[in-house]
Amino acid sequence: MRMTTLVRSATLTAAAALALTACGVSKTDDAESGSGSSSSASAEKLSGLRIMVPNSPGSGYDQTARAVSADLQSAGLSGSIEVFNQAGAGGTVGLSRLVNEKGKGDLLMQMGLGVVGASYSNKTEAKLTDTTPIAKLIEESEAIVVAKDSPFKTLDDLINAWKANPGAVPVGGASNVGGPDHLTPMLLAKTVGLDAKKVNYVAYDGGGELMTAVLGKKLGFAATGVSEVVEQAKSGDVRVLAVTSDKPVEGVDAKPLKDQGVDLTFTNWRGLVAAPEISDADKNKLIAAVTALHGTEEWKKTLADKGWTDAFVPGDEFKTFLTSESDRVAGVLKELGLA
Numbered sequence: 001m002r003m004t005t006l007v008r009s010a011t012l013t014a015a016a017a018l019a020l021t022a023c024g025v026s027k028t029d030d031a032e033s034g035s036g037s038s039s040s041a042s043a044e045k046l047s048g049l050r051i052m053v054p055n056s057p058g059s060g061y062d063q064t065a066r067a068v069s070a071d072l073q074s075a076g077l078s079g080s081i082e083v084f085n086q087a088g089a090g091g092t093v094g095l096s097r098l099v100n101e102k103g104k105g106d107l108l109m110q111m112g113l114g115v116v117g118a119s120y121s122n123k124t125e126a127k128l129t130d131t132t133p134i135a136k137l138i139e140e141s142e143a144i145v146v147a148k149d150s151p152f153k154t155l156d157d158l159i160n161a162w163k164a165n166p167g168a169v170p171v172g173g174a175s176n177v178g179g180p181d182h183l184t185p186m187l188l189a190k191t192v193g194l195d196a197k198k199v200n201y202v203a204y205d206g207g208g209e210l211m212t213a214v215l216g217k218k219l220g221f222a223a224t225g226v227s228e229v230v231e232q233a234k235s236g237d238v239r240v241l242a243v244t245s246d247k248p249v250e251g252v253d254a255k256p257l258k259d260q261g262v263d264l265t266f267t268n269w270r271g272l273v274a275a276p277e278i279s280d281a282d283k284n285k286l287i288a289a290v291t292a293l294h295g296t297e298e299w300k301k302t303l304a305d306k307g308w309t310d311a312f313v314p315g316d317e318f319k320t321f322l323t324s325e326s327d328r329v330a331g332v333l334k335e336l337g338l339a
Contacts, residue, residue, distance in 0.1 A: 024051065038132055046078040051272070052109045053085045054094025056206025058203030059174055060225040061121060064138065064270050065110035065150070066313035068304065071298040077289050087205050090118025094204050099126040101275040105282040112270035116325050117178020122334075124172075131273035132283055135290040136321070138303065138311035139250060139267045141245035142184045143252065145222045145229050145238050147214050155241045155260050158221055163194050170200040171219035174210045174228075177203075177338065178329045179212075180268035184223035184244060186336050189259070191264045196336045201259065225268055226252055227306045249307050287314050 007102035017031055049072075051065045065083050072078040091114055098109045111128065119127055144155065152158040162169045166189075173181025183201065186196045197301040202219065204210040214222050215237060227251050232238045233252065240254040244266040248256060257264050274286060293299050296313045313321065 008132065009030065012051070024059065027300075032080035042092055043077055043288040045076065046072070046289055047080075048106050049078055050082040050084065050107050051101065051324050052094050052098065052107060053083060053087075053222030054091035054109060054115060055085070055087045055174065056208050057085055058211070058228070059206035060228050060268075060270060061110045061114075062139070062225055065272075066134055066300045066310075066317055067108075068137070068272065068293070072293055074298045075296040076294060077292055077296075078106070083188040083331070089122055089124075090179060090203065092118045092122050092124045094127040095119060095128065095131075096124065097131045098273070098275055102277045103179070103204060103279075104178055105278045105286075108272050108286075110270065110272050111327070112180070113183075113268050114175040114179030114181070114328075116236050117180075117182065117321075117329050118176040119254050120326060120329055126327070128273065129326070130276050132276060132278050133271075133273055133316075133318040134283070134314065135284045135294075136269065136271050136311055137290075137294075138271075138308040139269045139311040140308050141226045141240065141243045141249050142223050142268060143179060143226045143229050143240045143244075143249075143254070144184075144188075144257075145214060145224060145233075145240055146220075148237055148239055148288070149216055150221070152241065155257070155262070158241060159262075161191050162189075162220070163192065166194060166198040167200050170202050170218075171212050172202045172213050172219040172222045174207045174224055178333055179200075181223045183329075183332060184266055185265060186338065187332075190263065191262055196338060227308065229248065230307065244339070249339055251307055254265050267309070283315075295315035304325065304331070 051069055053065045055061055069081040069083050086097055094109055095115055101107050116128060156169045171185045175181035181203060183197055189196045189199050207224055208220055210224055213219050227240055227244060230251055234239050236305050240252055242257045242260055243249050243252060243254050245256055246265050291314055
């Protein structure tokens with residue numbers, strides 16, 4: 001059965017959001033715009049901004065938040081930005097903190113499909129639908145990764161051993177149940193004829209911890225965002241056996257699953273959200289700032305360097321997506337017999 005209809009970027013994509021302080025806004029003139037990016041002049045310069053990353057350093061969320069921060073500042077769209085990590089429970093510790101900061105426009109949270117899944121699987125009181133969505137930013141392929149000296153030299157080697165004894169081939173990811181790193185091996189298992197309930201999935205709270213486990217030979221393989229393993233793959237510390245996109249990913253020496261006889265594609269997404277109940281004025285300024293960022297040369301270069309797909313959707317359209325995405329994740333888990 002082709003699983004693409006469950007998880008293509010057209011059906012599992014979402015959003016990104018960004019927030020600023022209620023008082024930290026000043027007009028951006030031509031001199032302040034710094035880089036001369038054409039979009040900078042149409043937005044007001046932000047100040048006092050903080051971005052919370054709800055998992056550990058080195059994760060996909062961490063990389064995205066720090067790229068957003070750097071490019072906002074480089075393009076003259078913001079003053080100094082503090083990026084900090086608030087790890088725990090697949091991102092829901094950070095989500096709970098954000099939801100409790102009602103009305104505060106100086107705190108933003110980097111998020112994505114993983115937080116949707118974690119809020120569902122952990123049955124948290126705090127929901128992404130309680131936050132203020134600002135914009136969707138990117139999509140990214142997942143990678144199937146093994147240590148450099150793994151006995152699995154090819155995707156076929158891995159799948160054959162996994163099907164023969166799934167308990168002996170643990171798979172790790174930086175997502176709780178329902179997140180992208182969890183859904184990837186579950187959908188892969190179903191596609192190759194393995195009962196998803198037999199998969200030995202181990203969740204880590206960020207890409208850094210996950211890569212430590214891979215390198216320490218604690219896992220048979222890992223599923224994670226491509227950008228989280230590009231450098232390790234280039235250095236030879238890990239090998240990427242496949243990517244989950246329709247087409248090869250630039251800079252990654254691995255074929256898509258479907259080009260290796262596995263009829264599955266999957267796309268993760270990431271974005272940013274603000275606290276609940278911020279003013280309409282602050283929300284609109286945030287949307288304007290992120291819209292301006294989207295048009296800058298700085299951000300275009302970041303997308304190309306990271307191998308991220310531009311998937312920008314601002315404001316209310318993102319809000320609608322988040323409302324439906326939770327139900328979609330629940331539906332996928334039920335189809336897999338995991339919920």
